[in-house]
Amino acid sequence: MTRRIILDCDPGHDDAIAMLLAHGNPDVELAAVTTVAGNAGIEAVTRNALAVARIAGITGVPFAAGAGRPLVRSVEYAPDIHGDSGLDGPVLPEPTFDVDPRGAVQLIIDTVMASEPGEITLVPTGALTNIALAARIEPRIVPRVREVVLMGGGVHVGNWNATSEFNIVIDPEAAHIVFNESWPLTMVGLDVTHQALATAEVRERIAAVGTRPAVFVGELLDFFGATYLASQGFASPPVHDPVAVAYVIDPSVLEVVKAPLDVELAGTLTLGMTVADLRRPAPRTARPRCRCASTSVASGISWSTRSHRSA
Amino acid sequence: MTRRIILDCDPGHDDAIAMLLAHGNPDVELAAVTTVAGNAGIEAVTRNALAVARIAGITGVPFAAGAGRPLVRSVEYAPDIHGDSGLDGPVLPEPTFDVDPRGAVQLIIDTVMASEPGEITLVPTGALTNIALAARIEPRIVPRVREVVLMGGGVHVGNWNATSEFNIVIDPEAAHIVFNESWPLTMVGLDVTHQALATAEVRERIAAVGTRPAVFVGELLDFFGATYLASQGFASPPVHDPVAVAYVIDPSVLEVVKAPLDVELAGTLTLGMTVADLRRPAPRTARPRCRCASTSVASGISWSTRSHRSA
Amino acid sequence: MTRRIILDCDPGHDDAIAMLLAHGNPDVELAAVTTVAGNAGIEAVTRNALAVARIAGITGVPFAAGAGRPLVRSVEYAPDIHGDSGLDGPVLPEPTFDVDPRGAVQLIIDTVMASEPGEITLVPTGALTNIALAARIEPRIVPRVREVVLMGGGVHVGNWNATSEFNIVIDPEAAHIVFNESWPLTMVGLDVTHQALATAEVRERIAAVGTRPAVFVGELLDFFGATYLASQGFASPPVHDPVAVAYVIDPSVLEVVKAPLDVELAGTLTLGMTVADLRRPAPRTARPRCRCASTSVASGISWSTRSHRSA
Amino acid sequence: MTRRIILDCDPGHDDAIAMLLAHGNPDVELAAVTTVAGNAGIEAVTRNALAVARIAGITGVPFAAGAGRPLVRSVEYAPDIHGDSGLDGPVLPEPTFDVDPRGAVQLIIDTVMASEPGEITLVPTGALTNIALAARIEPRIVPRVREVVLMGGGVHVGNWNATSEFNIVIDPEAAHIVFNESWPLTMVGLDVTHQALATAEVRERIAAVGTRPAVFVGELLDFFGATYLASQGFASPPVHDPVAVAYVIDPSVLEVVKAPLDVELAGTLTLGMTVADLRRPAPRTARPRCRCASTSVASGISWSTRSHRSA
């Protein structure tokens, strides 16, 4: 069965690849694409999303711009990784369509409310601001959403500091809201995505496809690989966001564990940390509720899922 | 000039009186009434708001229900003060009209965007959840709002604990958002409203009016006076929310001071405290931005403004 | 009856005056003087204490150096108020005796344990690091101490930021320890000491005394007055620390109120705030325990107590 | 070369075994034993320490009682693991000598100051209250201590809650002080000690020794095994504290990694978490300073070191 998803993203090199994967793969269908400030400002990431849509040939899918800043904290961007535009590297084409005037939050609400209960999966690959706002503005979406499968956080690993990942730490209150709602939630964190490396072998395989999107992905990975090497010392860049999409396409690519999972809002060293309680046996007081994707299986599998339709 | 306001409230005895005052006074006009969980749950306070509308004879004003819970924290109510219904005491009539289907946040956004810049004043007399959501969903409302005049917080006084007031402490993140936006904001806090006491003399004057709304206010004050006496030892109850409306009607009823003003989000003893920096001379680093209403002038004046139209 | 005190201080212009007052007044006797880092580093404030002892002619009283840094936080000094030496302004004489080798904490413990229960009053006029350490190293001092009368904190007033006073905020954990021990504690805070101003009239009266200590106090106030004017805009400088000594000498110079009193350790805006719960009637859950000195009575009285013996 | 250690402990079943190991092994010498509240109250753990000394035949080593409560937080014990006495299970003999009147903190200071620089290793196996107090009372001990090798904390594992270990979380401020001092520090955390299991095979080997201490260890492990099974589901109990002693005896039993290491003081979910920054490559801003023991090597080795002298 084809899974209908709303991709809520901040493109972002890996967001762009996630979008290409979601569009290209027959087992998943983009119900909407929404943007949120993060890797760059909201105008930049929205323009990037529309440019990627043109490259991928996405039509008939509503795109909408969302939150330009976190709920409570000051806004932070990630130019060291994504450049000032959020998608430095490739030359981007002009968009061929415009954003939906309703805005991201209302588009999310309308899409979920207009679909069958359990039909829509939310796939956030940026800060969780839009999703949190949607849940608070229209709580009836919560039981209608099939699942939230998000890229963000991590079990025992951070990138923005020792314990916290960028998507979560830039809007920890939004993440707290999303992690504590009653929908099923699967966190695809850095512990997983740091294994999804665009190695030379992977990049050669993509290059061999030869299509416009494949060339574009190559250009994205050229830039992304260089900044990840310079800023965090990765020989091959981790391609975070597509892993969440890959998991929706085929849950068997990841092993998941059910555990209590929450977001730290008050720590000096740990603000924005995603705290999974992995004690075994679980203490009686701990409600195992969320699911942490914990181990990626053969990354070759997940990369190959990527080229079906875009090839 | 008549000031158009959106009353965002959680009736609540004093919210009800604030609504009667806003409706009854010719210098202020209700552009919309929105509700938020606080004194009681969202269904209860919304039903109460519609019942008060019937008693006051309010027609042609859109009412909408808003947030049923705070942004981040667990929900808290105030039955010790307002009873389980939020408006215990009087027998309430059935509402004669229904709420606007757009919901409170969208109604606030639409009302502000459809009005002239500087036309609408927001008057929140409950938790700031709706206002915060509106500012994040549609940031263009912020420069269009004339002013936010809110009942909440306090300078050097709390009621929910030693430092914090109920409206702020039940959703401190929302309050932080509202206090830190760029609109003009005047806080009418407990330091002011604890001076706005419904003394025997005041209540006699209201009783003498003899109208249906006046009888209703008398019944409200009977209940409110009893709970304030029992729970906080007030001989005459402080009638908080109408003071914010009275200030919109006639700014001269309060003295205000401009000062840096913020909301504590992290304290163990001080969570939800409204921190005004009143040091004189102000430190160079302190931006005096918000205004704290600090002293109520002759309360007789403000009470007399109340009965113009409702009489 | 003469009250025996341990003055735990960080001289500091007003600490120096407090020492002169304690030595000069017949109703109080210095059992020991201990120093703590604060206004300047521990070597500086200790040297200052010994120099003041020489000026005052203090002999036979043990002096000891204490903590050079707070318990947990990084060390902070106050050169804007006290100069780099902690006692800029007067030329200081060489000390005529040396510090006690036991160190401040052990001297405090030994002095209290060697005295009768209820004999010793602790008078801290700096950070509370030494007192906290003494209470934790030797808990038996707690019930033996007559009272802690400290200069620090404030009710609804700060100087280091909007809510916090220097002595408390530079070592809030130490203050939390001291405020939560079971000894009687009276806080002489900024709300009081901002009323103890060294006005021109006061300074003329001191100058008229003509003794060496009086000349020294004049020089101290020249410097202190200039920095308080420049940094905080006071026309006449508040002379904080002697007020605690004056209260020990004559409790009638201050009105005090018993209230729950605690120190905020976690706030972003309120770290180090002394939180007094002044709600009336007090909530059932609040233990009124500490005492906040709240109103200084005629400051003329307290200043005149100062010159008895030093004249 | 024999390493002279101060064992600062809260016996505690595994503390008792650590003491037996330290006494019995020729490569380490007990310079002093000090106690701290933790597994049980200070009277109980001190009596337990003296009883263990009698069983082990320890003479000529000063024992002293230390802090009966944490620096700032309320006191917490661990009766679920250690019983009400802190050492439930065996019948304990009456002590044959008394504690040193100086108390733990002064004994630590005196022992370090009377030894050569670099001679004394501190081995805390309880809360870090005594060590923190000693460092603040007499900072000159810090550069004289050879190393702090402590059992506590953990990398990515907790026992008191999802992220925090008992010894650290019951006095996080003390831990923060100790972890941030300039001495070399090696943390032997739960990640290591959860591998040091007293399996049936280990217990048989100990029983085979047949001496009084060996019988005593067997009785300790009977009780400890039962409570660990009941409370945390361990089939064989982790014997935490001796691992720190074993590492002092033979550093090769553990692999260690140098990393920035700190203690969270402010988190809601993470209070008392030991935060190691294990990002590779290390960010430029991170000072790798402390060492986390990360992998225990063949546990058989460490257990066999235990029986040399006690056999």
Ligand SMILES: [Ca+2]
């Ligand atoms: Ca992203």
Ligand SMILES: [Ca+2]
């Ligand atoms: Ca209200």
Ligand SMILES: [Ca+2]
């Ligand atoms: Ca001082």
Ligand SMILES: [Ca+2]
């Ligand atoms: Ca232990």
